[in-house]
Amino acid sequence: MHEMAITRSMLDIVLEEAAKSGSGRVTMINVVLGEMSGVVDTCVQFYFDFMSKDTPAEGAELNFRKMPKQAKCRKCGSVFSPTDIFWSCDKCGSMEIEVTAGNELYVESIEVE
Numbered sequence: 001m002h003e004m005a006i007t008r009s010m011l012d013i014v015l016e017e018a019a020k021s022g023s024g025r026v027t028m029i030n031v032v033l034g035e036m037s038g039v040v041d042t043c044v045q046f047y048f049d050f051m052s053k054d055t056p057a058e059g060a061e062l063n064f065r066k067m068p069k070q071a072k073c074r075k076c077g078s079v080f081s082p083t084d085i086f087w088s089c090d091k092c093g094s095m096e097i098e099v100t101a102g103n104e105l106y107v108e109s110i111e112v113e
Contacts, residue, residue: 002038003039003040004047006044006105007048010048011048011052014060015057018110019056025056025060026056026057026112027060027111028060028062028063028111029107030110031044031064031106031107032065032104032105032106033064034103035069036102037102039105044064060110065108067101068081068101069102070099070100070101071097073096075089075092075096076091078090
C-alpha cells in the first residue's frame, strides 16, 4: 500500500518540475527502481494512471529502470550480486559486506512537450 504515497510524491515532483520549465504536457517519466526497494512497479503504474487524471501528466508513460542488488566486501573489496539469503562474499566468504545498489527509488528524468 505504500506505493500510493510514493506515487503521489512522484507525481507532485513531476508536476512541479514540469511547471517550472513552462511545459505543457508530460510525456514520459523515467524512474529508477531498486530490486530491494520493496516497491512494485505495476502498483505504481496503477496509482499513477488514477492520480494523474486531469493533470499535465495524464497519459504519460512510466519507464522503470530496474537496479539489481549489489554488495561490496569490506574485507577483500570484491563487488558481487548476492543471490541467497545469507549474503557472503563470493571470493573470500566474508559476511562483512556493504550494500552498494538495489535500494534506489527516484525520478531520474521527465520528458515534456
